Amino acid sequence: MTRTVQLIRSDRLSDVAEYAYAATAPADARLVFLAGACPLDEDGRTVAVGDHRAQAAQCMANLEAALAAAGAGLDDLLHTRVLVASSDQADLVAAWEVVRAATGEHDVPSTLMGVTVLGYDDQLVEVEGVAAVRD
Numbered sequence: 001m002t003r004t005v006q007l008i009r010s011d012r013l014s015d016v017a018e019y020a021y022a023a024t025a026p027a028d029a030r031l032v033f034l035a036g037a038c039p040l041d042e043d044g045r046t047v048a049v050g051d052h053r054a055q056a057a058q059c060m061a062n063l064e065a066a067l068a069a070a071g072a073g074l075d076d077l078l079h080t081r082v083l084v085a086s087s088d089q090a091d092l093v094a095a096w097e098v099v100r101a102a103t104g105e106h107d108v109p110s111t112l113m114g115v116t117v118l119g120y121d122d123q124l125v126e127v128e129g130v131a132a133v134r135d
Contacts, residue, residue, distance in 0.1 A: 004029050004134050005078055007107065018100050019107045023078045025132030032070045032133065036083065036126040037063035038119070046122040052084065052091045055125040056098035063127050064102075076131040077108040083126040085118045095125045 007020035025031070039047050039055035040062065048054030067073055082099050084092045096112050108129075118126050 029132040032131040036128040056095040060102040
């Protein structure tokens with residue numbers, strides 16, 4: 001099966017980043033724009049208060065559920081944005097490592113950002129994305 005999403009690399013850019021620098025989808029692909037996946041359980045409670053890694057894992061589980069509802073999966077991601085409520089680089093890296101592990105071989109282009117606050121009480125991490133699928 002041919003992948004819908006094509007990851008793009010350039011030999012003119014450093015390979016130190018753990019992601020492709022760009023991604024494309026063919027004209028006949030359907031785009032899926034995902035809201036930020038938050039570290040909420042099925043009852044809407046923030047999980048793993050104070051734990052960046054565990055919150056990132058819940059975000060990825062919720063992102064995967066949203067993708068599945070749209071007929072897509074993690075391998076269909078074109079881009080992700082990882083928001084971490086912290087000014088400590090170690091917290092950003094902790095969340096990123098979980099997100100990166102979840103996407104496996106599909107090293108989707110990503111942006112990692114430290115922010116001052118997120119929308120839910122005790123929320124430390126949020127992950128948004130764009131995917132492309134063929135029906």
